[in-house]
Amino acid sequence: MSAQSRNAIEVRLHDIAHARAGDKGNRLNIVLVCRDPAFYETLATQVTTERVAAIFATRHPSSVKRYDLPRLQAFNFVLDDVLEGGVNASLGLDGHGKSLSFLLLGASVRLDAGLAARFGNLIKLNQGETS
Amino acid sequence: MADRADKVFIGCGAGFAADRTDAAVPIVRELAGRAGPRFLIYETLGERTLALSQIERRRDPERGYNPLLERFLEPVLGDALRSGIRIVGNFGAANPRAAAARIAGMARRLGFPSVRIAVVEGDDLTALLSPEQFAARETGWTLLRDKPAIIAANVYLGAAPIAEALDQGAQVVVTGRVADPSLALGPLIHSFGWALDDWQRLAAGTLAGHLLECGSQVSGGYFADPGFKDVPGMDTIGYPIAEIEASGEFVITKPEGTGGLVDRRTVTEQLLYEIHDPASYLTPDVILDLTQVELAQAGRDRIRVTGARGKPRPETLKATVCIDGGLLAEAEISYAGPNAAARARLAIQTIRSRMARRAPGLTLRADAIGLVSILGDTAGQSLEQTRAEPADVRIRFAAEAMQREPLELLNAEVEALYCAGPAGGGGVRTRITPRLASASCLIERDRVRPTVSFPGEPA
Numbered sequence: 203m204s205a206q207s208r209n210a211i212e213v214r215l216h217d218i219a220h221a222r223a224g225d226k227g228n229r230l231n232i233v234l235v236c237r238d239p240a241f242y243e244t245l246a247t248q249v250t251t252e253r254v255a256a257i258f259a260t261r262h263p264s265s266v267k268r269y270d271l272p273r274l275q276a277f278n279f280v281l282d283d284v285l286e287g288g289v290n291a292s293l294g295l296d297g298h299g300k301s302l303s304f305l306l307l308g309a310s311v312r313l314d315a316g317l318a319a320r321f322g323n324l325i326k327l328n329q330g331e332t333s
Numbered sequence: 334m335a336d337r338a339d340k341v342f343i344g345c346g347a348g349f350a351a352d353r354t355d356a357a358v359p360i361v362r363e364l365a366g367r368a369g370p371r372f373l374i375y376e377t378l379g380e381r382t383l384a385l386s387q388i389e390r391r392r393d394p395e396r397g398y399n400p401l402l403e404r405f406l407e408p409v410l411g412d413a414l415r416s417g418i419r420i421v422g423n424f425g426a427a428n429p430r431a432a433a434a435r436i437a438g439m440a441r442r443l444g445f446p447s448v449r450i451a452v453v454e455g456d457d458l459t460a461l462l463s464p465e466q467f468a469a470r471e472t473g474w475t476l477l478r479d480k481p482a483i484i485a486a487n488v489y490l491g492a493a494p495i496a497e498a499l500d501q502g503a504q505v506v507v508t509g510r511v512a513d514p515s516l517a518l519g520p521l522i523h524s525f526g527w528a529l530d531d532w533q534r535l536a537a538g539t540l541a542g543h544l545l546e547c548g549s550q551v552s553g554g555y556f557a558d559p560g561f562k563d564v565p566g567m568d569t570i571g572y573p574i575a576e577i578e579a580s581g582e583f584v585i586t587k588p589e590g591t592g593g594l595v596d597r598r599t600v601t602e603q604l605l606y607e608i609h610d611p612a613s614y615l616t617p618d619v620i621l622d623l624t625q626v627e628l629a630q631a632g633r634d635r636i637r638v639t640g641a642r643g644k645p646r647p648e649t650l651k652a653t654v655c656i657d658g659g660l661l662a663e664a665e666i667s668y669a670g671p672n673a674a675a676r677a678r679l680a681i682q683t684i685r686s687r688m689a690r691r692a693p694g695l696t697l698r699a700d701a702i703g704l705v706s707i708l709g710d711t712a713g714q715s716l717e718q719t720r721a722e723p724a725d726v727r728i729r730f731a732a733e734a735m736q737r738e739p740l741e742l743l744n745a746e747v748e749a750l751y752c753a754g755p756a757g758g759g760g761v762r763t764r765i766t767p768r769l770a771s772a773s774c775l776i777e778r779d780r781v782r783p784t785v786s787f788p789g790e791p792a
Contacts, residue, residue, distance in 0.1 A: 220562055220598065222555065224607035227473070227773065233605035235598060260710040260718075269611050273627055273640075278605045286711055290381060290658055290770050293698035293731040296707040305708050 211318050216307040217325045219245060223303035228288040229280065230299045232306055236275040237324055240317055245277060246270065248311045257309050258284055258302075279306070337579065341524045342371045343517050343541070344574040344588075347405055347422075348548025350377045354404040356548060356572040361409045363574060363588035365416040370524040373413055374516040375405060375422030376546045383510055384485040384655030384769050386426035397428030398507075402435060410436070411443040414504060421495055421516050425507040427485065429454060430788050433507045437789045449790070451503035453494045455783035456510040458486040458652055458776065467654055470774040477772050481656040484769065488652040488776050491617030492538075493529060494783040495519025501785065510653070512616045514542025517575065525579050535619040536643025537581025540626070543614070544585055544603055544638070548572050551585060551603040552634075553593025566592015571634075586635045595634040604628075613644075615651070620644040649775040658768035661733045662740035664747035667760040669725035676755035677701050677726040681716075683754060684730060687746050692739040695732050702727040727760070733768065740765050 215221075215234070218241045223232045234249065236242050251266040258266075261284040269278040289297035296302075318325055342364055346357030357373055364371040377399045390397025399405070402424050413420055425432040429452040440448040462470075464480035471477045487510035496519045498506045506519070521527060521538040529535070544551050549570045557564040564570075571591025577583040587595055604623060608614055614621040622642040631637040668676040681699040688697050700706040701716055703723035709715040732743050744763035751758060 216561065220558065220602070222602040222606055224605075226607060226609070227771075229609070231605070231607060231609055233602055233608075235601050260712070260714040271605070271611060271624065273625065274601050274604065276601055276605065278608060278611055280609050290768060291733075293661075293696065293711050293733060294707065294709070295700060295729065301707050 209315050210312040211315055212310050213313045213318065213325050214307065215249070215309050215311060216304075218311070218313065218321070219307065221303035221307050223300055225285060225288060225298045225300075228283050228285045228291075230284050230302060232279045232281070232303050234277045234279065234306065238321060239275045240321070241313075242272065242275050244311055244313055244317070249277065249309075251279075253309070254279055254281070254306065257306060261286070337526055338370045338524045339579065340369050341521055341577045342367050342369060342574060343520060343545060343577065344373050345376065345545040345548050345572055346373050346409070347375045347377050348546060348550055350379055350382045350399055351401065352377070352548055354401055355408055357405070357409045359571055359588035359591050360574060361412050361416070361418060364418050365412065370520070371416070371418045372517075372520040373409070373418055373420050374520075374545065375420070375424050376513050376516055376548070377401070377405070378423045378426060378510060380653055380771055381655065381769050383426055383487050383653070384771070386428065387485040387655075390427045395431050398426045398432035398435070399424035402432055403439065406436060406439060410439055411445070414440065414443070414445050414448060419499065419504055419506070419520070421506040421508070421520060423508045423511055423516060425452060425509050427457075427509065429507045429509050433505075433788055436505055436507065448504050449502050449787060450505045450507065451498035451501065451785055451787055453490065453498060453506060453508040453511065453783060453785055455494070455781060456487045456490050456508075458488055459483055461780065462486070467774055470776060471654075472773050472775055474772055476656065476770055477654065484655045484657065486652055486654040486774075488650050488781050489617055490781070490783045491515050491646075492518035492522055493618075494785050496522035498785045499523035501787070503787070512618070513546035514539040514616055515618055517542030517545050518618055521577060530645070532619050532643030532645055533641075534581040534643075536621045537583070537641040538577065539616055539619055539621050540623070540638065540641040541575045541577055541583045543621070544600065545573050545575055547603060547606065549593060550606065551599055552587045552595050553599055556599050556602060562598065564592070564594055568592065581641065582637070582639050584631055584635050584637050595636055597628045597630060597636060600628050600636045600638070615647050617646065617650050619646050648778060650778055650781055652774045652776050653771055654774055655769045655771045658770035659733055659735040660737060660740055660765050661731065661768050662743050662763070662765045664730045664744045664763040665727055665761065666747055666750055666754070666758045667725055667727040668755065668757055669759075670757070673724070673726045674701075674704060674722055676757065677704070677728050679755045680728055680750055680758060683750070684746055688743060691746070692742055695734060695739045695743070697743070698731040700729045700731075702729060737765065
């Protein structure tokens with residue numbers, strides 16, 4: 203257990219959230235959904251637009267927007283110009299960007315140790331994993 | 334119309350052009366046992382699908398509709414007609430009349446000689462606007478600036494013509510391009526008599542359509558992540574059914590005895606699928622605000638959806654315009670065993686240097702399957718940052734051009750790696766395929782005239 207402070211541990215987003223990506227032209231949206239409402243604040247604080255822009259740095263987003271949906275315990279991220287032209291123009295294999303939801307889920311966040319203990323069954327601690 | 338329905342049932346038998354062709358069978362079986370207006374919708378028209386159909390129609394005037402049409406309808410058409418389940422689909426693609434004729438033929442063979450089949454047209458704008466007029470209406474990209482030849486230009490029609498076709502007694506409604514949620518909203522307007530400016534109800538119906546339109550994506554498809562999000566019966570996923578009340582509130586469920594699952598998680602993922610601003614999802618019928626939507630479990634595989642809000646429909650309609658996108662070349666080669674990654678990287682460098690000399694200016698992409706292949710980027714930054722020693726690596730080169738010559742050169746260079754490349758390269762495959770490019774235009778509503786007709790019937 204590689205706790206970097208006494209009160210928080212590092213977990214992968216994949217442990218505490220799930221996601222789905224969709225495309226329209228060269229624009230990608232990713233809905234990020236908490237696996238439990240208790241994680242909403244953690245995600246709201248740490249999965250910022252700046253953070254998401256950094257995760258997608260090699261795709262050079264021209265803008266990243268986040269829409270918060272507290273009733274659904276979800277966030278909708280909209281990333282412009284990250285699909286290298288989109289399904290019709292990309293040279294890549296996944297021009298839709300369908301797999302990119304899991305690029306986001308590979309990022310890590312710091313989770314309160316008490317919360318982590320409460321949801322020990324969900325959280326499969328990924329020692330040493332960082333985004 | 335005196336008797337309005339209390340509840341309407343709408344199942345979705347396909348969420349894209351190449352979806353499972355037997356998915357509607359359990360839906361029809363389930364709906365046959367319900368009382369009230371029942372509909373089966375098919376959404377089979379992606380952004381590019383229509384342009385491909387248009388090309389097909391030019392080759393053969395009897396084609397140009399969804400190539401799987403017969404396979405989608407064969408297993409359910411007879412039972413649907415017998416049970417009074419009406420079918421609405423955009424499988425007409427670029428040729429709704431040919432699709433209608435084909436369906437009429439299928440129905441005759443099944444013993445239904447006089448089925449009422451409506452076609453909705455008016456989405457095809459190619460004869461209505463010139464390349465200059467399209468260019469002036471393009472949003473964002475400037476693909477149309479040089480006024481290229483247009484392969485297909487179709488505006489997203491709304492629910493009104495579908496409702497009208499059903500009002501006139503259609504048992505099957507065949508459309509080309511319509512907004513996906515309108516496939517469900519049309520039957521609701523018809524069944525409940527909702528006014529076309531009743532924004533709250535139109536929003537609720539649009540939300541139901543939005544959740545249905547991708548088929549199984551709301552009922553356990555595109556969701557499973559073993560150990561994290563397990564889905565039972567992936568091989569028999571039940572496609573969704575919405576049970577909609579006159580107020581617009583509805584339940585999303587799936588047929589008894591099918592695989593998949595409907596819960597808050599599956600519905601939440603689909604609720605925001607391909608949505609940008611959740612307060613403002615634009616359709617031809619209404620602007621949908623999803624921000625107050627609530628989902629509640631209402632039994633096993635049943636989610637009750639409330640809180641959709643509507644704002645008046647937009648003044649302009651969206652059209653997708655497709656033009657020739659040139660050619661795409663793809664060439665692959667594999668390296669295996671000890672030091673495979675290093676040999677693969679050397680092969681990429683070799684091709685990059687040779688192509689830079691022989692076809693300067695051609696943008697070349699190299700993916701290394703086993704290292705980084707779809708999370709990568711064309712510039713190759715991700716691949717540079719990746720350190721791994723996989724058992725084998727398959728390189729995939731890709732480039733695009735309007736002419737074949739530089740692409741044939743790339744494919745030849747990759748094949749030449751057999752002898753002149755790093756040790757142990759094998760399994761070369763190359764191909765060149767045509768591409769389409771697409772742009773979005775905003776079209777003034779009063780230019781668009783949707784029509785409803787029953788072409789198989791005497792005028």
